[in-house]
Each structure stands twice: as structure tokens, then as C-alpha cells.
Amino acid sequence: MKQSTTQNTLAWIQYWQKQGQSWRTEPEIDPERQAFLSMQCMTTPDIERGRYPFRDIKLGRADIEWLLATHEKGLGPVDWRDEQQRQRSGLDLRGADLRLNDLRGLPLARTIGGLPWSEWLPASVEQRDMARAHFEEAQLDNVHLEGAALNGAFLTKADLTEAQMERAEMGGVHLQSAILSRAQLQEADLIGAHMDRASFSYAHLEGAYLNGSHMRGCDLSYAYLIGVDLSYTHMEEAVLCHVHAEEANLGGCYLQCADLYQAMLTGSDLGGAHLEGANLSKAYLEMAYLSGRYTGAFLEGADLSGAHLAGANLHMAHLEGAHLYKAHLELADLRAAHFEGADLSYASLDGANMDLTHFGEITMDTDDLTRIRQWIKDFPEQLPHAILHGTILA
Numbered sequence: 001m002k003q004s005t006t007q008n009t010l011a012w013i014q015y016w017q018k019q020g021q022s023w024r025t026e027p028e029i030d031p032e033r034q035a036f037l038s039m040q041c042m043t044t045p046d047i048e049r050g051r052y053p054f055r056d057i058k059l060g061r062a063d064i065e066w067l068l069a070t071h072e073k074g075l076g077p078v079d080w081r082d083e084q085q086r087q088r089s090g091l092d093l094r095g096a097d098l099r100l101n102d103l104r105g106l107p108l109a110r111t112i113g114g115l116p117w118s119e120w121l122p123a124s125v126e127q128r129d130m131a132r133a134h135f136e137e138a139q140l141d142n143v144h145l146e147g148a149a150l151n152g153a154f155l156t157k158a159d160l161t162e163a164q165m166e167r168a169e170m171g172g173v174h175l176q177s178a179i180l181s182r183a184q185l186q187e188a189d190l191i192g193a194h195m196d197r198a199s200f201s202y203a204h205l206e207g208a209y210l211n212g213s214h215m216r217g218c219d220l221s222y223a224y225l226i227g228v229d230l231s232y233t234h235m236e237e238a239v240l241c242h243v244h245a246e247e248a249n250l251g252g253c254y255l256q257c258a259d260l261y262q263a264m265l266t267g268s269d270l271g272g273a274h275l276e277g278a279n280l281s282k283a284y285l286e287m288a289y290l291s292g293r294y295t296g297a298f299l300e301g302a303d304l305s306g307a308h309l310a311g312a313n314l315h316m317a318h319l320e321g322a323h324l325y326k327a328h329l330e331l332a333d334l335r336a337a338h339f340e341g342a343d344l345s346y347a348s349l350d351g352a353n354m355d356l357t358h359f360g361e362i363t364m365d366t367d368d369l370t371r372i373r374q375w376i377k378d379f380p381e382q383l384p385h386a387i388l389h390g391t392i393l394a
Contacts, residue, residue, distance in 0.1 A: 021069060023077075023107055026062035037067060045092065047119060050130030055095030061102055067091055068107060077107035080146040080164070086110070090148065094131040098138055105142045109164075114151040117169055117189070128152050141179075211249075236375075256375040273297045277375040281323075282306040291315040296337065300368075301376045320362065320383055338362075341383030346390040354393075359386040 009025070016024035029037075043053040059067075068077045071091060078088045090110035113133030115123055123131075133153045141161035145168055152172045163183045170188060175195040180203050187207040192214075199219040206224055211231045218238045225245040232252040241261040248268045257277040265285045272292040281303045288309070290297040296317030305325040313333045321341040331351040340362040362383050364372075372379045 021065075023105055024065045024069070026060075026065055029062050029066050033063070034066065037063060038070075041067075045094070047115065047123060047127055047131070050095065050127065052094040052096075052131065053092050055130065056097065058097045059093075059101070061106075064091070064098075064101075064103060064106060064108075078109040078147075079107070080109040080144060080166075086147060093133045095133065097134050099134050099136045100138060101135075102139045103135075103143055104139050105144075107144045108148065109144045109146040111145060111148040111150070113153045114149055114169075114173075116149040117151065117171065120151045120171070270297050275299045275302050276372050278302045280304045280307050282308075284308045285312050287311045289313045290317050291333070298371075300372045301379055318368075320364070321379060339386045341380070341386065343387045344391045345387050348392040350392050350394055359388065361385050 012027050013025050016022060040053045040057065043051060045052050068091065071077060072088070078090050079085050088110060090108060090112060092112045094112055094114065113135070114120070115128055115131045120128060131152070133150070135153060135155045135158050137157045138155070139159050140163055141159050143160065143163045145163060145165045148165070148168045150168060150170045150173055153170070154174045155178055156174050156176045158175070158178045160178060160180045160183050163180065165188055166184055166186045168185070168188045170193055171191045173190065173193045175193060175198050178195070178198045181199050181201045183200070183203045185203060185205045185208050188205070189209045190213050191209050192212045193210070195213060195215045195218060197217040198215070200223045201219050202222045204224045205228055206226050208228050210233055211229045213233050215233055215235045215238055218235060220238060220240045220243050222242045223244070225243060225248050227247050228245065229249045230253055231249050234254045235258055236254050236256045237258060238255065239259045240263050241259050242263065243260070244264045245268055246264055246266045248265070250273050251269045251271045253270070253273045255273060255275045255278050258275070259279045260283050261279055261281055263280070263283045265283060265288055267287045268285070268289070270288055270290045272295065273290070276298055278299070279302070283304070286308055290299070291313045296315055299317060299319045299322050301321045302319070303323045304327050305323050307324070307327045309332050310328050310330045311332060312329070314337045315333050315335045317337045319342050320338050322339070324342055324344045324347045327344070327347040329347060329349045329352050332349070332353070334349070334352050334354050334357045336356045336358070338358045340358055340360060364381050364383065369379065369381055
């Protein structure tokens with residue numbers, strides 16, 4: 001196509017569609033730029049020295065489109081839909097500068113934007129840093145990043161709406177304030193990822209690994225986390241209303257002041273989880289595990305009004321000052337659970353095991369009070385007897 005048409009965006013789009021490259025939208029880069037990129041592609045990666053084809057080089061969308069089209073001697077981008085292609089390597093963008101780029105809809109499956117786990121684990125901190133690609137504030141909605149190696153990459157404030165990221169390696173990735181609404185992240189590895197204030201509303205994370213990640217203030221409303229490992233994840237003040245997290249592992253999770261309104265947590269493991277001041281009203285926690293080896297989950301001051309806890313294990317759980325108005329606790333294990341100062345008005349404890357359950361008044365331990373007041377500033381030191389007005393205790 002002649003260079004005189006480069007200003008006609010629509011013409012270029014139509015041209016690329018005829019070439020079977022409908023993901024291309026930019027004019028062809030000039031021969032000089034092509035030669036430069038070709039030369040860089042010949043760079044042999046060296047993890048020890050941090051040498052990569054495009055490290056510290058600013059790349060635009062037109063560059064990426066050309067690199068994809070010419071990838072592996074013209075074989076083109078990895079098509080994740082073809083299982084035989086899933087062993088191919090995508091573009092090596094380790095250390096590249098892609099900040100603020102419009103990369104929407106690009107086929108970047110199997111892209112290397114950080115060290116894969118096999119190389120990440122033995123690498124030094126400096127070597128890991130040199131390999132991190134920079135996608136800060138990039139537009140990546142509808143992008144294909146299936147199977148990509150993005151461990152430690154920077155995607156802060158990036159827009160990944162409806163991105164396809166199944167089986168991507170993103171351990172330690174930086175996704176603070178990123179948008180991942182309706183993204184497909186099934187079986188993705190996000191261990192230790194930094195995702196504070198990111199939005200995952202309606203995202204699919206089934207089978208993903210999120211243990212030890214940082215998700216404080218995240219929006220996970222309506223997200224799908226069924227069976228996901230979220231153990232010891234930091235989700236303080238996160239929004240998880242209507243989340244689907246049935247049979248998920250939330251053991252030791254930090255969910256203080258989180259919003260779990262009508263969350264689906266049936267059969268989930270919340271052993272030892274911190275839920276001080278959390279909103280669990282009308283949440284579904286049937287058969288959930290909220291106990292622990294030495295102490296149960298911490299639910300002081302939490303709102304569990306109308307929550308469904310039938311058959312749940314709350315052995316030794318701390319519910320001092322909690323709101324359990326009209327909660328369903330039928331057949332629940334409440335042995336040695338603490339309900340001092342809790343409101344159990346019209347709650348149903350029919351058939352529950354209440355051996356050594358605490359309903360009396362209490363003076364809170366100083367250390368416990370300090371812990372709770374980090375989240376509930378006016379939590380009282382002296383708690384009265386639990387309110388059992390209209391409570392079914394049969």
C-alpha cells in the first residue's frame with residue numbers, strides 16, 4: 001500500500017482486513033523503523049545482564065502490529081484457540097516501554113513481558129527488575145494475553161476490560177488501580193500480585209491462584225472466584241458484593257471492613273480470616289468453615305444480618321458486637337463461639353451446637369481492642385449480654 005494513504009485511517013483498516021489482519025489499525029511503519037526493529041529482534045536474551053530485544057525502547061502500536069505480523073518469519077501471532085500453537089513463544093517485550101499505548105484488541109497471546117516462573121525463581125531482584133515490561137496506563141481492553149509471562153510486569157492503571165488472560169503468569173504483577181472488568185483470568189497465576197484498588201467486577205477467575213496477593217480496596221462485585229485459592233490475601237475494604245466464591249479458600253484472608261453483601265460463599269474456607277467490621281448481610285455461608293486450630297474467624301462488629309449460616313462451622317469464632325438480626329444459624333457449630341454484645345434478635349439457632357458458647361457480658365482484652373479499633377474506631381471496651389429477643393434457640 002502506498003505511503004500517501006497513511007493519513008487515511010479507515011483506508012488502512014480496510015486494507016489490513018483484506019490482508020487477514022483485522023487486528024491492525026495503524027499505517028505500516030517506514031522501512032527505516034522496520035530495519036531497526038528487525039535488528040533488535042536479533043538480540044539474544046541474556047537474563048544475567050538484562051539484555052532483551054526491546055529493553056528501554058519505546059514502542060508504539062504500529063511497532064507492535066508490525067512485530068506481530070512478522071513474528072517467527074511471518075508465521076504471525078500465536079493463536080490461542082489452536083492448542084497446537086500454545087507451545088509457541090509470543091513477542092519478547094521484556095523491559096520494553098509501552099506506557100500509555102493504545103493496544104486494544106491485539107493478539108498478544110504468549111507474550112513475554114517478564115521472566116517466566118522457571119527463570120524468575122532463581123533470578124536475583126535486579127535481574128527480575130530488568131525484565132519487567134512497562135504497560136502503565138495502557139489501553140488493553142479486549143487484548144489477548146492468554147498464556148503470557150508477565151511476572152512482575154507494570155500494568156498500573158491499565159485498562160484491561162474484557163481482556164483474555166487465561167493461564168497467564170502474573171506473579172508479583174503491578175495492577176494497582178487497573179480495570180479488569182469482565183476479564184477472563186481462568187487459571188491465571190496471580191500469586192503475590194499487587195492489585196490494590198483494581199476493578200475485577202464480573203471478571204472470571206475460576207481456578208486462578210491469588211494467595212498472598214494484595215487487593216485492598218478492590219472491586220470484585222459479581223466476580224467469579226469459585227474454588228479459588230485466596231488464602232492470606234489482603235482484601236481490606238474491598239467490594240465483594242454478589243461475588244461467586246463458593247468453596248473458595250479464604251483461610252487467613254484479610255477482609256476487614258470489606259463489603260460482602262449477598263456474597264456467595266457456600267462451603268468456603270474462612271478459617272482464621274479477619275472480617276472485623278465487614279458487611280456480610282444476606283451473605284450465603286452455608287457449610288462454610290469459620291473456625292481454626294487455635295481460634296476461629298474474627299468477625300467482631302461485622303454485619304451478618306439475614307446471613308445464611310446453616311451448617312457453618314463457627315467453633316471458637318469471634319462475633320463480639322456483631323449484628324446477626326434474622327441470621328440463619330440452623331445446625332451450625334457454635335461451640336465456644338463468642339457472641340458477647342452481639343445482636344441475635346430473631347435469629348434462628350435451631351439445632352445448633354452451643355456447647356460453651358459465650359452470650360454474656362465481657363471486658364475486651366486490650367490487644368483485641370487495639371486490633372478491632374483499627375477498623376471500628378468506636379468499638380466499646382465493655383460489651384453487654386447478647387441480645388436474644390425473639391431468637392430461636394431450640
